[in-house]
Amino acid sequence: xxxxxxxxxxxxxxxxxxxxxxxxxxxxxxxxxxxxxxxxxxxxxxxxxxxxxxxxxxxxxxxxxxxxxxxxxxxxxxxxxxxxxxxxxxxxxxxxxxxxxxxxxxxxxxxxxxxxxxxxxxxxxxxxxxxxxxxxxxxxxxxxxxxxxxxxxxxxxxxxxxxxxxxxxxxxxxxxxxxxxxxxxxxxxxxxxxxxxxxxxxxxxxxxxxxxxxxxxxxxxxxxxxxxxxxxxxxxxxxxxxxxxxxxxxxxxxxxxxxxxxxxxxxxxxxx
Amino acid sequence: xxxxxxxxxxxxxxxxxxxxxxxxxxxxxxxxxxxxxxxxxxxxxxxxxxxxxxxxxxxxxxxxxxxxxxxxxxxxxxxxxxxxxxxxxxxxxxxxxxxxxxxxxxxxxxxxxxxxxxxxxxxxxxxxxxxxxxxxxxxxxxxxxxxxxxxxxxxxxxxxxxxxxxxxxxxxxxxxxxxxxxxxxxxxxxxxxxxxxxxxxxxxxxxxxxxxxxxxxxxxxxxxxxxxxxxxxxxxxxxxxxxxxxxxxxxxxxxxxxxx
Numbered sequence: 001x002x003x004x005x006x007x008x009x010x011x012x013x014x015x016x017x018x019x020x021x022x023x024x025x026x027x028x029x030x031x032x033x034x035x036x037x038x039x040x041x042x043x044x045x046x047x048x049x050x051x052x053x054x055x056x057x058x059x060x061x062x063x064x065x066x067x068x069x070x071x072x073x074x075x076x077x078x079x080x081x082x083x084x085x086x087x088x089x090x091x092x093x094x095x096x097x098x099x100x101x102x103x104x105x106x107x108x109x110x111x112x113x114x115x116x117x118x119x120x121x122x123x124x125x126x127x128x129x130x131x132x133x134x135x136x137x138x139x140x141x142x143x144x145x146x147x148x149x150x151x152x153x154x155x156x157x158x159x160x161x162x163x164x165x166x167x168x169x170x171x172x173x174x175x176x177x178x179x180x181x182x183x184x185x186x187x188x189x190x191x192x193x194x195x196x197x198x199x200x201x202x203x204x205x206x207x208x209x210x211x212x213x214x215x216x217x218x219x220x221x222x223x224x225x226x227x228x229x230x231x232x233x234x235x236x237x238x239x240x241x242x243x244x245x246x247x248x249x250x251x252x253x254x255x256x257x258x259x260x261x262x263x264x265x266x267x268x269x270x271x272x
Numbered sequence: 273x274x275x276x277x278x279x280x281x282x283x284x285x286x287x288x289x290x291x292x293x294x295x296x297x298x299x300x301x302x303x304x305x306x307x308x309x310x311x312x313x314x315x316x317x318x319x320x321x322x323x324x325x326x327x328x329x330x331x332x333x334x335x336x337x338x339x340x341x342x343x344x345x346x347x348x349x350x351x352x353x354x355x356x357x358x359x360x361x362x363x364x365x366x367x368x369x370x371x372x373x374x375x376x377x378x379x380x381x382x383x384x385x386x387x388x389x390x391x392x393x394x395x396x397x398x399x400x401x402x403x404x405x406x407x408x409x410x411x412x413x414x415x416x417x418x419x420x421x422x423x424x425x426x427x428x429x430x431x432x433x434x435x436x437x438x439x440x441x442x443x444x445x446x447x448x449x450x451x452x453x454x455x456x457x458x459x460x461x462x463x464x465x466x467x468x469x470x471x472x473x474x475x476x477x478x479x480x481x482x483x484x485x486x487x488x489x490x491x492x493x494x495x496x497x498x499x500x501x502x503x504x505x506x507x508x509x510x511x512x513x514x515x516x517x518x519x520x521x522x523x524x525x526x527x528x529x530x531x532x
Contacts, residue, residue: 165355170325171423172358175430176346177373181380185369189360266360266410 047236055236071225072244079210079222080248082138086145087199087206093146094153095195101154102161103187104179112158119151124212131217141213148209149202153195160194161187193267196260200253207249274337276301276466277322277434282331284317284501291317293501295331297485301433304460304467306477306510308521309487314502315470318487319436322468323350335434346374349432353439356423357411363422364407367394370429394429401425401455417448421455428459435460437469441476453480474522484508486521 009017033046047055060072097115101108127144134140164187172182214223222245226238260267275298282295291314299305307315320326321333327342334340335347344350357366371390372382382390398404401421411419420440427435437456441449457480460467471477477484486506493499506521 166325167352167355168358170323170344171350171352171356171426172369172373173344174323174346174348174350174427174432175370175373177380180378181373184378185372185380186358190358264360266412268412 044233044235047239051236052240055234056240059237071220075220075222075225076244076248078220079214082141082214082221083145083203083206083210085142086210087149087203089142089146090148090150090153090202090206091195091199093150094198095157095191097150097154098157098159099161099183099187099191102158103183108158115151115154115158119155123148123209127213127216136217141210141218144213145206145209149205152202152205153198156198156201157191157195160191164190193260193264196256200256203249203252207245211245275299276336278332278334278337280332280334282321282333283329284314284321284326285329289498290501292503294503297504297507299466299483301466302464303483304457304481305469305483305485306481307468307470307485307487308472308474308477309502311472313487313489315485315487316438319438319468319470322434323348323436346430347432348434348436349427349430350436350438351420351423351427351440353442354419357419357426359411362408362410363398363403363414364391364394366411366422367398367426367429370426374430397425397429398422400459415448416444417452420444420452424455424459428463433466435465435467437467439470439472442472449476456480474518478510478518480510482510484510486524488524 029046030049033048036043036046037048056072060070063069064071097111101111101115123144126147127140130140130143130147134143168186169182172186177185210221211223211226214221215227218224222241226241229237277297277299279295279297282292283290284292295318307318309315317326321328322340324341324344332339350356358369361369368382368387368390369380371394372380375382375386395404395407398407401424403418403421403425406414406418411422414422423440440456441452444452453476456467456469459465467481469477469481484506485504486508487502488505489500489502490505491500505524506517508517
């Protein structure tokens with residue numbers, strides 16, 4: 001008999017096995033929802049898909065009675081802007097810090113210990129300080145995301161820089177390259193796909209900080225909305241919002257992966 | 273005629289570990305020196321001293337009568353066994369970069385007329401090493417031999433006086449190796465280079481260059497294997513060698529070579 005460790009599913013079986021848990025969760029949810037709604041039609045805990053659809057219809061396709069905005073899209077827009085700004089700033093800072101500490105021993109000596117300590121500070125603990133210093137507006141939310149993930153990106157990029165074989169740096173020097181030329185032509189291009197990887201890994205944390213900041217002080221945004229309607233136990237709105245956030249995170253991730261493959265075809269497994 | 277490269281009582285130690293001891297030698301411009309020896313006998317360390325990534329612990333290593341600078345420079349080109357080419361540049365760009373680095377630009381990119389001029393030169397060089405058909409391939413798409421051809425073309429475009437080869441063909445198939453030997457010999461003659469080549473393969477060293485150095489330990493202390501360093505035990509002109517010498521050196525190298 002074939003050992004379990006050697007059994008691999010065919011493509012159809014693999015797809016079905018992958019879908020199975022999703023289908024199961026949906027079925028269990030629907031059964032639970034039906035059972036509760038049958039007992040009490042006003043139950044809010046497990047809304048039916050119809051109720052969720054109504055809620056989204058109200059938020060996404062009807063203007064808000066108070067402001068005239070389409071709240072779902074306005075929330076999405078402000079959240080993505082904050083996330084994009086925060087992650088973008090973190091990526092830029094992380095790249096510069098990581099590359100200079102990774103490639104230049106003098107800068108590593110001066111900056112690395114500080115970076116290590118900063119990366120140990122829990123970013124959410126800094127949130128009150130950010131609110132005091134930068135006020136309750138957009139800035140403090142963007143800064144929270146940036147502070148939260150810059151150390152991770154910087155340290156990852158530093159490690160990646162150190163992984164570039166010394167042979168390449170020596171080779172460039174034997175061709176007459178200056179430090180700046182080596183950084184721009186040898187180090188930086190090889191770090192770009194690694195930077196995209198680091199961003200993909202840190203987006204989860206980025207969403208965490210975004211939603212936390214929006215929950216505490218905001219007037220719009222996906223995180224603000226779900227924490228707002230929590231007061232009315234509006235599971236019919238919270239669940240689709242969570243699903244939407246998950247979908248956005250997934251789309252961001254596969255877009256970045258695609259961009260990386262497209263722009264950096266030389267960055268293949270086992271390349272060299 | 274004064275020597276181009278000269279070592280005077282050169283020693284290299286790492287802490288208590290003596291790698292090279294009492295190296296004295298003179299090399300004229302245009303010589304092709306091959307360095308053979310067992311693993312860990314210091315031949316690669318010697319190459320690093322020439323390259324400038326390591327510096328002597330004591331004694332002197334002179335180039336044109338002056339100490340070799342303590343960092344790599346454009347007068348000394350290098351080809352390593354691997355990682356010698358830039359994985360993120362296609363073949364053409366890899367060699368173009370050599371041209372760009374030689375100029376004083378800030379970014380290391382070439383633009384406009386300088387770029388077009390360099391492109392012609394680079395194509396000619398790539399044709400010469402047999403890569404004319406693979407200009408837009410990335411290194412990971414090349415075979416081992418093609419990668420080394422690229423590394424050699426790249427090194428030569430920097431117009432070095434000295435070419436250092438660190439086991440450049442160690443990972444190649446024997447058939448391809450013969451082609452590469454021919455290529456290196458042609459380029460050596462044409463560009464009037466001084467070549468130092470480290471190799472594991474005694475046969476390669478015996479027939480390729482003009483001069484053969486064997487690195488080995490003259491003194492052995494079985495209780496402290498690192499107490500003594502290696503020196504140059506044979507310094508032979510290639511061409512005046514008889515088969516008996518080959519057998520003798522081969523016997524000296526083989527036991528350890530087989531283990532390592």
